[in-house]
Amino acid sequence: MSQQNLESLDVEAIREEFPILEREFDGQQVVYLDNAATTQTPDPVVDAMSDYYRESNANVHRGIHHLSQEASIAYEEAHDRVAEFIGADGREEIVFTKNTTESENLIAYSWGLNELGPGDEIVLTEMEHHASLVTWQQIAKRTGANVEYIRVDETGRLDMDHARDLIGDDTALVSAVHVSNTLGTVNPVGELTALAHEHGALSFIDGAQAVPNRPVDVSEIDADFYAFSGHKMAGPTGIGVLYGKQSLLEELEPYLYGGGMIRKVTFEDSTWGELPWKFEPGTPPIAEAVGLHAAIDWLEDLGMERVQAHEEELAAYAYDQLAAEGDVEIYGPEGGADRGGLVSFNLDGVHAHDLTSILNDHTVAVRAGDHCTQPLHDKLGVPASTRASFYVYNTREEIDKLIDALDDARALFA
Structure with a gap:
C-alpha cells in the first residue's frame, strides 16, 4: 500500500482522548507500549458505554418496553456496524x-x-497463538485428526512452498494468524485461504492483531471464518467477533445452549433461532457491543489507512533503533509493509522478564514472556522475549525512552 499521500495522524490530539496516558508513577509519565495485549480506550468509547448504562440499560430481545427496544436496536446495530467495517454481507455473519x-x-x-475424523488434517502455522494452536491440538486428539504446521523461515515469514506441500486433499482446515503477535509478520492470508479452497478445505483466520491496525476485508480474503477482539482496537474488554460465511453458520450446531438462542422448546426437543442469535445464548455483552460500535466509529474517523501507516512507521523506527544497539536480537521481518506494529527482541545477557522490570522502573510498559507462542519461542531457541507494541497514540519519543532505558539494564547485568 502506498502511503506517500496519506496525511499523518494528529497524535497530540489523539492522546488528549486518553486520560490514562497522563498518569505518572514516581514522577514519570507512563509510556504504554503493550498494545498487542490490550489497547487503551478513548473517551468517546467510554462515554458511549456510560450513556448506555445511564439511559438505555435493559436486556435485549426479551421485552416490548421502551428501554428493551432501545437496547435491542443498539445491540443489533453494533452487529451491522461490525459487518460494514470488515466487509461482511450482513449481521447474520x-x-x-x-x-x-x-x-x-x-x-x-x-x-x-x-466434522473431523481420523485421516483429516488441520494445517496451522508455527507462529500460531495458543488460542489457535492449543484449541485445534485438543480437537485433533478427540477426533483422531492430525495437525501439521507451516514452517517459519529464518526471516520470520511463512515458508509458502512448505504451505503448498502441506495443504492437500486430506486437509480439512487451514487456520492461520493474520499478523503474528510475536514476530509482527503480516501473513498472506488470502493466498492461504485460496490454497485451502483448492483442496476443499475451510479457512479460519485469527485477526486479533490485524483488524485493529489495518483495513481488513473478509470478502476479499475469502476466509470462511475470521475472528478478532474489541479490547485490541480501542474498544472494551469482554467482547470478541466471529465472522463466518452465512451458508456455513447456518449448517453449524450451536456451541452453547440456553435462553435467547432458541426458536421453540418442548420437553422433548428444541430448535434454534436465526443467525447470529443462535450462537449468542443468555444475556449478551450489550454495553460492550455499544462500546465496540463506538470504537469502530472512532477508528474510521481516523482512517484505517492512516492507522496502518502510523503503526508501520513506528515499527520500522523501533526496529532500526534496536538494531543499531548492536547487542539486541530482534525477531521477525524488518520494519515495513510485511510487519505489523510491534517488535519482539532480547538484550544480550538480560532475561526478558528482568528487562521488562527495569523498563517499568522508567514507566515504560512492555510485555515479556512467550506471548502465548511457546512452540515458536522454542523454535527461536529462547525462553522468552520482550515485546514493544504500538498504537495510534504512540510516538517516536516514547520509543527513544525505551532505547535509553536499555543502558540501565546493561549496567545492572554487566
Whole structure:
C-alpha cells in the first residue's frame, strides 16, 4: 500500500482522548507500549458505554418496553456496524463472543468435533497463538485428526512452498494468524485461504492483531471464518467477533445452549433461532457491543489507512533503533509493509522478564514472556522475549525512552 499521500495522524490530539496516558508513577509519565495485549480506550468509547448504562440499560430481545427496544436496536446495530467495517454481507455473519479465543473455540466445537475424523488434517502455522494452536491440538486428539504446521523461515515469514506441500486433499482446515503477535509478520492470508479452497478445505483466520491496525476485508480474503477482539482496537474488554460465511453458520450446531438462542422448546426437543442469535445464548455483552460500535466509529474517523501507516512507521523506527544497539536480537521481518506494529527482541545477557522490570522502573510498559507462542519461542531457541507494541497514540519519543532505558539494564547485568 502506498502511503506517500496519506496525511499523518494528529497524535497530540489523539492522546488528549486518553486520560490514562497522563498518569505518572514516581514522577514519570507512563509510556504504554503493550498494545498487542490490550489497547487503551478513548473517551468517546467510554462515554458511549456510560450513556448506555445511564439511559438505555435493559436486556435485549426479551421485552416490548421502551428501554428493551432501545437496547435491542443498539445491540443489533453494533452487529451491522461490525459487518460494514470488515466487509461482511450482513449481521447474520457476525457473532459476538467474549474474545478471539472463544471465537476459535466456537468453531472448534461446533464444526471440528462434528466434522473431523481420523485421516483429516488441520494445517496451522508455527507462529500460531495458543488460542489457535492449543484449541485445534485438543480437537485433533478427540477426533483422531492430525495437525501439521507451516514452517517459519529464518526471516520470520511463512515458508509458502512448505504451505503448498502441506495443504492437500486430506486437509480439512487451514487456520492461520493474520499478523503474528510475536514476530509482527503480516501473513498472506488470502493466498492461504485460496490454497485451502483448492483442496476443499475451510479457512479460519485469527485477526486479533490485524483488524485493529489495518483495513481488513473478509470478502476479499475469502476466509470462511475470521475472528478478532474489541479490547485490541480501542474498544472494551469482554467482547470478541466471529465472522463466518452465512451458508456455513447456518449448517453449524450451536456451541452453547440456553435462553435467547432458541426458536421453540418442548420437553422433548428444541430448535434454534436465526443467525447470529443462535450462537449468542443468555444475556449478551450489550454495553460492550455499544462500546465496540463506538470504537469502530472512532477508528474510521481516523482512517484505517492512516492507522496502518502510523503503526508501520513506528515499527520500522523501533526496529532500526534496536538494531543499531548492536547487542539486541530482534525477531521477525524488518520494519515495513510485511510487519505489523510491534517488535519482539532480547538484550544480550538480560532475561526478558528482568528487562521488562527495569523498563517499568522508567514507566515504560512492555510485555515479556512467550506471548502465548511457546512452540515458536522454542523454535527461536529462547525462553522468552520482550515485546514493544504500538498504537495510534504512540510516538517516536516514547520509543527513544525505551532505547535509553536499555543502558540501565546493561549496567545492572554487566
